[in-house]
Amino acid sequence: xxxxxxxxxxxxxxxxxxxxxxxxxxxxxxxxxxxxxxxxxxxxxxxxxxxxxxxxxxxxxxxxxxxxxxxxxxxxxxxxxxxxxxxxxxxxxxxxxxxxxxxxxxxxxxxxxxxxxxxxxxxxxxxxxxxxxxxxxxxxxxxxxxxxxxxxxxxxxxxxxxxxxxxxxxxxxxxxxxxxxxxxxxxxxxxxxxxxxxxxxxxxxxxxxxxxxxxxxxxxxxxxxxxxxxxxxxxxxxxxxxxxxxxxxxxxxxxxxxxxxxxxxxxxxxxxxxxxxxxxxxxxxxxxxxxxxxxxxxxxxxxxxxxxxxxxxxxxxxxxxxxxxxxxxxxxxxxxxxxxxxxxxxxxxxxxxxxxxxxxxxxxxxxxxxxxxx
Amino acid sequence: xxxxxxxxxxxxxxxxxxxxxxxxxxxxxxxxxxxxxxxxxxxxxxxxxxxxxxxxxxxxxxxxxxxxxxxxxxxxxxxxxxxxxxxxxxxxxxxxxxxxxxxxxxxxxxxxxxxxxxxxxxxxxxxxxxxxxxxxxxxxxxxxxxxxxxxxxxxxxxxxxxxxxxxxxxxxxxxxxxxxxxxxxxxxxxxxxxxxxxxxxxxxxxxxxxxxxxxxxxxxxxxxxxxxxxxxxxxxxxxxxxxxxxxxxxxxxxxxxxxxxxxxxxxxxxxxxxxxxxxxxxxxxxxxxxxxxxxxxxxxxxxxxxxxxxxxxxxxxxxxxxxxxxxxxxxxxxxxxxxxxxxx
Numbered sequence: 001x002x003x004x005x006x007x008x009x010x011x012x013x014x015x016x017x018x019x020x021x022x023x024x025x026x027x028x029x030x031x032x033x034x035x036x037x038x039x040x041x042x043x044x045x046x047x048x049x050x051x052x053x054x055x056x057x058x059x060x061x062x063x064x065x066x067x068x069x070x071x072x073x074x075x076x077x078x079x080x081x082x083x084x085x086x087x088x089x090x091x092x093x094x095x096x097x098x099x100x101x102x103x104x105x106x107x108x109x110x111x112x113x114x115x116x117x118x119x120x121x122x123x124x125x126x127x128x129x130x131x132x133x134x135x136x137x138x139x140x141x142x143x144x145x146x147x148x149x150x151x152x153x154x155x156x157x158x159x160x161x162x163x164x165x166x167x168x169x170x171x172x173x174x175x176x177x178x179x180x181x182x183x184x185x186x187x188x189x190x191x192x193x194x195x196x197x198x199x200x201x202x203x204x205x206x207x208x209x210x211x212x213x214x215x216x217x218x219x220x221x222x223x224x225x226x227x228x229x230x231x232x233x234x235x236x237x238x239x240x241x242x243x244x245x246x247x248x249x250x251x252x253x254x255x256x257x258x259x260x261x262x263x264x265x266x267x268x269x270x271x272x273x274x275x276x277x278x279x280x281x282x283x284x285x286x287x288x289x290x291x292x293x294x295x296x297x298x299x300x301x302x303x304x305x306x307x308x309x310x311x312x313x314x315x316x317x318x319x320x321x322x323x324x325x326x327x328x329x330x331x332x333x334x335x336x337x338x339x340x341x342x343x344x345x346x347x348x349x350x351x352x353x354x355x356x357x358x359x360x361x362x363x364x365x366x367x368x369x370x371x372x373x374x
Numbered sequence: 375x376x377x378x379x380x381x382x383x384x385x386x387x388x389x390x391x392x393x394x395x396x397x398x399x400x401x402x403x404x405x406x407x408x409x410x411x412x413x414x415x416x417x418x419x420x421x422x423x424x425x426x427x428x429x430x431x432x433x434x435x436x437x438x439x440x441x442x443x444x445x446x447x448x449x450x451x452x453x454x455x456x457x458x459x460x461x462x463x464x465x466x467x468x469x470x471x472x473x474x475x476x477x478x479x480x481x482x483x484x485x486x487x488x489x490x491x492x493x494x495x496x497x498x499x500x501x502x503x504x505x506x507x508x509x510x511x512x513x514x515x516x517x518x519x520x521x522x523x524x525x526x527x528x529x530x531x532x533x534x535x536x537x538x539x540x541x542x543x544x545x546x547x548x549x550x551x552x553x554x555x556x557x558x559x560x561x562x563x564x565x566x567x568x569x570x571x572x573x574x575x576x577x578x579x580x581x582x583x584x585x586x587x588x589x590x591x592x593x594x595x596x597x598x599x600x601x602x603x604x605x606x607x608x609x610x611x612x613x614x615x616x617x618x619x620x621x622x623x624x625x626x627x628x629x630x631x632x633x634x635x636x637x638x639x640x641x642x643x644x645x646x647x648x649x650x651x652x653x654x655x656x657x658x659x660x661x662x663x664x665x666x667x668x669x670x671x672x673x674x675x676x677x678x679x680x681x682x683x684x685x686x687x688x689x690x691x692x693x694x695x696x697x698x699x700x701x702x703x704x705x706x707x708x709x710x711x712x713x714x715x716x717x718x
Contacts, residue, residue, distance in 0.1 A: 151424025178417035254413045262436065269436035271412040292439075340412075349420045356407060356420045365406045371522045372404045 141342025153345015233319025295330030305366030400523025478678025493681010559584030642693030
């Protein structure tokens with residue numbers, strides 16, 4: 001009888017593995033991570049952590065601005081503020097009592113903790129719904145309320161296991177892309193990592209390179225989060241990778257030549273998205289030879305696609321500062337995730353930078369492609 | 375994975391079509407997401423709340439050029455058996471024009487009554503008769519129609535006819551809507567109306583045919599003027615000794631002595647399309663008294679551009695009743711007798 005049970009269990013296990021193999025999923029977690037980030041093994045985490053602040057200068061939650069007591073409480077109770085603490089406290093008046101939570105957090109979930117400050121508190125970047133700081137356009141856009149399905153961007157949710165092994169389960173092995181949710185700490189390192197916005201590889205926190213999110217040095221305070229004060233550049237290596245490199249952790253089937261041109265016939269099957277780590281860089285001028293893009297139209301910045309939509313963002317190959325990141329040159333300007341999408345979300349479906357329904361449908365698309373010729 | 379099939383562009387897009395001077399898939403009616411999908415993945419619609427229809431994707435993607443499906447299957451998602459777009463394949467499963475579809479119907483599966491021999495065959499790798507063009511991947515919609523509408527100097531060509539058909543750039547077919555313009559090749563009474571009685575053909579140049587010149591891009595030897603050696607013996611008398619049936623530069627009844635006869639044509643109540651330099655085509659359904667002497671046949675006089683149920687897509691037009699897509703006759707000679715007196 002035991003033998004029969006063992007045989008049955010073995011068969012089930014084999015079928016499970018075979019099913020995964022047939023479905024194309026990795027059964028080796030490390031292999032999966034290396035597939036997403038081929039340069040992963042080359043990044044020395046010790047060096048990265050000691051990397052001096054570059055484009056991410058003055059990033060909060062780093063160094064002197066990493067204040068333990070803003071997020072943690074030792075005994076789930078606090079009778080009065082720390083010396084020098086700025087009031088009012090986002091968690092309310094003193095004395096404060098908290099529901100004891102894992103990791104000594106002041107909230108039961110990282111998302112709830114983050115949003116205590118990052119939602120509707122003046123002087124702190126507001127990432128959900130309307131902007132309390134009144135920016136013209138937040139660089140990353142905005143989320144819907146947590147727990148609510150969001151067709152306009154990433155869905156925030158509570159109760160997510162943020163371990164890198166669990167990340168895959170959001171979409172694979174039973175999870176679905178359509179319902180997958182994110183936690184703040186999937187993409188942002190809560191203890192700082194000297195990267196712009198503390199962005200990290202969700203699949204391998206600490207393994208990420210430096211990211212080319214370049215802030216206007218003249219911007220201060222909340223204006224550092226204004227869309228107009230942010231540019232994007234890359235040197236195509238770990239010294240300065242395009243910031244969308246961290247999008248690949250979850251959206252890895254949307255970039256890379258294996259996915260964008262699987263039959264290698266030189267004709268895109270998926271929209272190109274700059275990916276220097278997987279050998280898939282691009283520039284808007286590359287489409288001219290087949291007539292798929294109109295570089296002159298892009299550089300002129302008027303007419304079809306521009307009538308109700310500001311120039312879409314682009315990543316500049318070789319740009320390492322804000323000024324050079326804003327040079328408009330079709331032979332240098334690359335299209336990447338943030339060209340069309342806001343990282344958090346927007347008021348448009350898919351977090352798009354333009355409304356694909358109301359008005360002219362070619363808005364956005366026509367900035368590069370100029371097909372409607374309106 | 376659950377497949378979502380929503381195809382309800384219908385009235386908004388259709389009304390938009392009617393409101394603009396021009397047909398669909400051009401300018402303001404060129405909607406990228408109807409045909410393209412960026413990442414071969416879509417879980418909701420384009421409205422801000424996630425609702426809204428979107429064209430289903432084929433299952434063998436991702437496809438070249440970010441298309442939602444193979445070209446023909448993509449086009450036919452809307453253009454076959456849908457009420458919101460003209461039906462172009464075989465039987466009309468969409469909104470049936472009163473007098474039949476101007477272009478008739480394509481074929482694909484060599485099944486009755488739309489055999490391969492009855493018109494253009496989607497997917498065919500045959501060489502175009504009279505020419506050298508062939509599509510090694512099979513004839514597809516974009517061989518003839520420019521999917522983005524606008525193309526070259528002929529802005530917004532009639533039916534988005536592709537100025538690159540047959541390879542290389544050439545003029546496309548110009549048209550006017552609502553108010554005729556005799557300098558244009560085609561006149562549509564109203565936009566986005568595919569009834570054969572809604573479309574008429576001008577003759578800006580009485581020695582040429584804009585429509586014929588476009589067809590010539592593939593069917594090279596079948597078209598031209600009386601001055602072209604592929605059409606007529608240049609040593610013969612003017613207007614005579616044609617090698618191939620005229621598609622331009624030959625007025626009905628211009629030659630006496632048993633050739634075509636204008637009264638034969640104009641005496642028919644239901645007449646095939648001809649080109650008119652004066653924009654006068656008589657009234658369909660009524661014999662035509664005082665027809666001008668400069669009416670000229672061209673490709674569309676005898677053939678449905680897509681095809682029909684008759685060999686070669688010919689219109690068996692006896693002329694006694696509404697022609698519809700097949701003609702009101704039973705044999706090709708009925709068509710000949712629209713203009714010719716031989717055998718009467």
